[in-house]
Structure formats: C-alpha cells, structure tokens
Amino acid sequence: MRRRPSPNDGVPPDNNPTEILELDEPYDDLYDEEIEGEYRDYDEDYDDYDSGYAERVDESRGSARGDLEEKDRADVDDDAEHDSDDREEPDLLDDVDDELDTKREGKGRRLVKWAGALALLALLSVGAFFGARELLGFGYDDYDGPGEKDVILHVEEGDVTSAIAAKLVELDVVASSEAFIKAGEDDERILGIQPGYYQVKTKMSGEAAVAALVDSDSRVGHLQIKPGTKLADVIQPDDSVTPGIYTLLERASCLRVDGEEQCVSADELRKAADSADLAELGVPDWAVASAEKAPKGHKLEGLIAPGVYDLRPGGDAEDLLSQVLEASATRMEAAGLPSAAGSTPYSPYQILTIASIVELEAVKADFTKVASVIYNRLEINMELQMDSTVNYPLKRPVLTTKAEERAKETPWNTYSMYGLPETPIGSPSMEAIEAALEPEETDYLYFVKCEENGLSCFNVELADHEAARKEAQARGVY
Structure with missing residues (x-):
C-alpha cells in the first residue's frame, strides 16, 4: 500500500507542526464539562481519546469491507486500499461541528426569545403608562384656579400653540406646557390667537389660561386707525363721536396693575407731542422741520399712518407715540415717502398733505383724479376750495360748509388762502399717498360728488361743474 506524503516530510523533527484532531464524543464531553466548570485531567482525556479513536477507525473499516463482499475482490481490495489511503479525518470533525452548531443555535434562540419577551413587557408598560395618563389626567403639572398676579404675554408673528405654551411657562402663568396644550385641544379658538399683547395672571390652570387668551378683553395694546382719522375727536352731524388718534391710543394703553386699571390719557399724549x-x-x-412749525395740538397730524398696531403696554405717553411713529415711518416709506416725492414739484411733507385731502374728498376709485385736480389748481395758482380743509379745525364738520365758515382764516381754510394747508388734515392711506405721488394726467379743475356710491363727476369748465352739482342735488345725492 502506498503511503500518502506527509506535510512534515523533509522538515526537521523540532519544527514539525503538531496535528490535533478533535473528534466526536471525547470533544463533546470535554466541551460540556468545560461549560459546567468541571475539568478533567488532560492525560486521562488524551488516553481515552486515543484508544477510542483507534476503535472507531477499525470498526469503520470492517463495516466498509462487509458491505462490499459481493463485489469483485480485486476491485474491492484496490478500492479499499485507495479509500484507506484517501480517507480524511475532517469527515468526523464535520459531525462534531454540526452538533456544536446545533447546540449553539438552540441557546441563541433561547436568548432571542428572552429578549423579545423583555421588549414586549417594556412596550406594554409604556402603553399602560400613557393609557393611564390619558384616562386619569396625570403626567403633567397644572395649577388650580384663575391665577394671582397680572402679567403681560407677548404673542409674536408665527407663534404656534407650543410656542405660546412655552412663553406661558416662562412667565409662570401655567405650570407646564402640557397643561395649556391639553386644555386647548377641544377649543378651536386657540388656533385663532393673533399676534399682540395679552393680559393674563400667574399660576393659572391650563383651562383658565386658554379661556383668558381667547377672550377679546384680555388683549391689550391693540390699536386700529382708519384712513382719514384725525388726532382729535370729531362730533358727527348725528351727535355720534368719532374718536381721534389720541383717544384710540388712550384706550389701547390701558392695562390692569394689581387689580387697578392704568391708562395714558389723551391729554398726556397731546402734551407730549407738543x-x-x-x-x-x-x-x-423729512417731516421734522414742517411739523415743528405746526400749531400746538396739530404737530403730529398726518404722521401717524392708518392701520393696525400692537403696542407694548405699560409705557408713558412718549413711549406710546414713539411706537406708532416709528411703525408709521416704515409704512410711509413703503408707499414712496420720501423717495418718490423727488419726481414731483412738492416736498414729502406737502405730498402727505395732498394725500390727506384726497383721502377725505374722494372714494378710492377717484383718488388719482382728485389728486390731478389739486395739482392742476396749484399749478395755475388757483384756490383749492376744498370743504374738507374748512371742516378740519371744526369739532362738528358737515358735508357742505357754510359761507361764514368758508370766510374764516385758518391755517387750513383753502377758500381763504392759496396753496396747501399748513399741515395734513388727517391720516392718509397708502393708496392716497400713491395717488398724490402719481396723479392721473387730466385737465380737470372741478369735481363734485354726483353718485350715491360716493363717485364724483369731473369737469374742466365751471359751467359744466355747476350743472353737475345741481343735477346731483336734484337726485338727492347730497
């Protein structure tokens, strides 16, 4: 029988690698005992391993010969010799590895099952906690009652409910953001809270805080000025009072401090302006020099633009006026003042004055035409003769002025003077300012209200103007 060459052939004895074969039963026993922490004597294990190995090899060979007895002996001998030479012990090692892998896989599956069970328990615990919190209402701090001390909340543009809740916590209005958010879940009005200032109290329950913010009375510092509004109050023909800007500012300034309402009065505002x-x-x-020359009580006329303001409450008269004047300057700049005035024959302050007359004399659709009449009359040095300028200093203005009123000399009466009034006569809208900057190109010198919707009829000749006026009166337009 041929011997298969060994890897150690030709290698000095001391350098030959030692071959270690790990077979089925002895290796398995040793592995199990190592896991249990019991160790056997190495020499005994080796002897058992050696004798067992020899016996298994003999049994294997005998079995192979018995199975092949019916075949050709010569072939069997050759095959047996060939099989004996070529058989490799790793066949036995494969069986051992398979058995070890099976045991390891079994233990791995048990670990996975335990991990899954623990994860399931954790999820059930979390679900139970949040479910209980939903049903029983615990899990966040909340104050009781309507609150204690008055404080001001500032809601800014873009603030969502969570941002408002965070500000309330910072002011100690609510104990937690969750208290406010939870209380507002069923109240859609919470989504409609507008930017501005709100009077609330410290240590309010979430429910009380929501109720306070959706109550219109809680909003402070809110001011709306309509186009054409004057600084002073105006008494209308039906004896109703149209509040002026100073009165509107007074109302917007009011807030509660320790239960008492405090306001900046209209008189304080007027004195501060003067x-x-x-x-x-x-x-x-661009307006300082002209405004300083204006009569007392009228220095800021026309310089406070119409629109909506949210004023920071708690300041004095000068603080309130500064807030509206600074915002107004920005709005006027957006309308073209002072930059666009350079393309006209007039200063920015004069454009503002023209715009204030346009605002009070016409409806929006006629703004550019009325502005053209003013330009045309000023160009030929013709009196403007606007009833709105006569009415301006009157506490009780009327649509059609009386002869004695038109004869009075005032800084604003354009029947008794040439040119523009000394100051604007109200707060012009941005559209009126734009019309004063770019009037329509016409030859019109006259206009009169001739339609019930406020539209005017425009004419170049006085005779045509008089005819249009009489017709309008006959139809009961005015």
Missing part, C-alpha cells in the same frame, strides 16, 4: 423733541419721538427727518 413738548417733546420730534426727531427723538420718531418723526421722520
């Missing part, structure tokens, strides 16, 4: 440095107060540079 005595303060206008530039420091916030009047635009």
